[in-house]
Amino acid sequence: xxxxxxxxxxxxxxxxxxxxxxxxxxxxxxxxxxxxxxxxxxxxxxxxxxxxxxxxxxxxxxxxxxxxxxxxxxxxxxxxxxxxxxxxxxxxxxxxxxxxxxxxxxxxxxxxxxxxxxxxxxxxxxxxxxxxxxxxxxxxxxxxxxxxxxxxxxxxxxxxxxxxxxxxxxxxxxxxxxxxxxxxxxxxxxxxxxxxxxxxxxxxxxxxxxxxxxxxxxxxxxxxxxxxxxxxxxxxxxxxxxxxxxxxxxxxxxxxxxxxxxxxxxxxxxxxxxxxxxxxxxxxxxxxxxxxxxxxxxxxxxxxxxxxxxxxxxxxx
Numbered sequence: 001x002x003x004x005x006x007x008x009x010x011x012x013x014x015x016x017x018x019x020x021x022x023x024x025x026x027x028x029x030x031x032x033x034x035x036x037x038x039x040x041x042x043x044x045x046x047x048x049x050x051x052x053x054x055x056x057x058x059x060x061x062x063x064x065x066x067x068x069x070x071x072x073x074x075x076x077x078x079x080x081x082x083x084x085x086x087x088x089x090x091x092x093x094x095x096x097x098x099x100x101x102x103x104x105x106x107x108x109x110x111x112x113x114x115x116x117x118x119x120x121x122x123x124x125x126x127x128x129x130x131x132x133x134x135x136x137x138x139x140x141x142x143x144x145x146x147x148x149x150x151x152x153x154x155x156x157x158x159x160x161x162x163x164x165x166x167x168x169x170x171x172x173x174x175x176x177x178x179x180x181x182x183x184x185x186x187x188x189x190x191x192x193x194x195x196x197x198x199x200x201x202x203x204x205x206x207x208x209x210x211x212x213x214x215x216x217x218x219x220x221x222x223x224x225x226x227x228x229x230x231x232x233x234x235x236x237x238x239x240x241x242x243x244x245x246x247x248x249x250x251x252x253x254x255x256x257x258x259x260x261x262x263x264x265x266x267x268x269x270x271x272x273x274x275x276x277x278x279x280x281x282x283x284x285x286x287x288x289x290x291x292x293x294x295x296x297x298x299x300x301x302x303x304x305x306x307x308x309x310x311x312x313x314x315x316x317x
Contacts, residue, residue, distance in 0.1 A: 004033035004270045008277035020090035022283045027291020030274045034259035039067040041124050044225055048251045051233045062248045062313045070302050077298045112145040205243040209307050212236055213257045220261010224269055228258055252313040256303045263292045
């Protein structure tokens with residue numbers, strides 16, 4: 001959600017200015033925003049590790065190859081759409097001169113980025129703070145950078161605080177509504193009854209995982225990711241264990257299936273975050289869903305590939 005909010009602000013308008021359609025621009029942002037949930041350090045993998053009682057470190061390592069593979073799948077999708085669906089992608093205007101930059105100037109501009117990456121990732125892998133706390137540390141580090149570079153005036157600070165408040169309130173209201181709905185579903189016992197009915201079908205491991213993926217995607221249309229895990233994993237994990245499935249591989253499949261649900265209507269939390277972060281009138285909610293559609297199909301294809309070939313997630317272990 002943070003990726004969706006940030007890149008909606010900084011990438012959507014430049015893409016349109018370059019000649020891309022607004023539908024393609026917001027689709028790329030919404031589709032690629034979910035990659036952060038798979039690549040380590042991922043909060044969802046941490047939650048899964050706690051619920052399934054497996055090593056979080058092993059999950060992080062297992063997610064590297066699928067994460068890179070999914071990113072390459074998205075890149076290939078963009079190339080194919082540019083060739084075969086130019087009306088959807090738009091026509092990038094040519095003739096723009098590329099400005100060269102001296103190496104010292106380039107290094108000076110990259111230094112703050114390198115500092116922030118080292119601060120956040122070094123603190124996480126050094127055990128100084130959790131991935132969630134790293135977000136606050138990174139924000140504080142960015143504040144120190146702009147103060148040191150004398151780029152932050154009081155008026156700019158006021159605008160930043162107000163924009164942060166507007167975006168955060170919208171996201172938190174969506175999450176609050178999703179959590180309330182998750183509590184209602186838990187009290188109704190509907191997810192448990194559905195999972196028990198699936199268990200009674202005597203499916204094979206592949207058959208169960210395919211049906212499980214469908215259920216997770218459907219839940220992702222109306223619930224937030226953590227709520228889905230809290231509802232369905234305590235019942236699904238024992239079934240996978242009995243069927244002989246690897247829980248590390250199952251965790252990667254689960255996270256990608258949840259990512260798909262975050263891009264599909266009617267809830268599609270990532271899509272709503274993109275919409276809330278865009279300027280008024282930039283793109284309709286329907287345009288964002290349609291723009292994210294090709295990326296959903298690409299994720300479904302990649303997930304099916306991962307289900308059929310589990311070594312893709314276990315090759316580094």
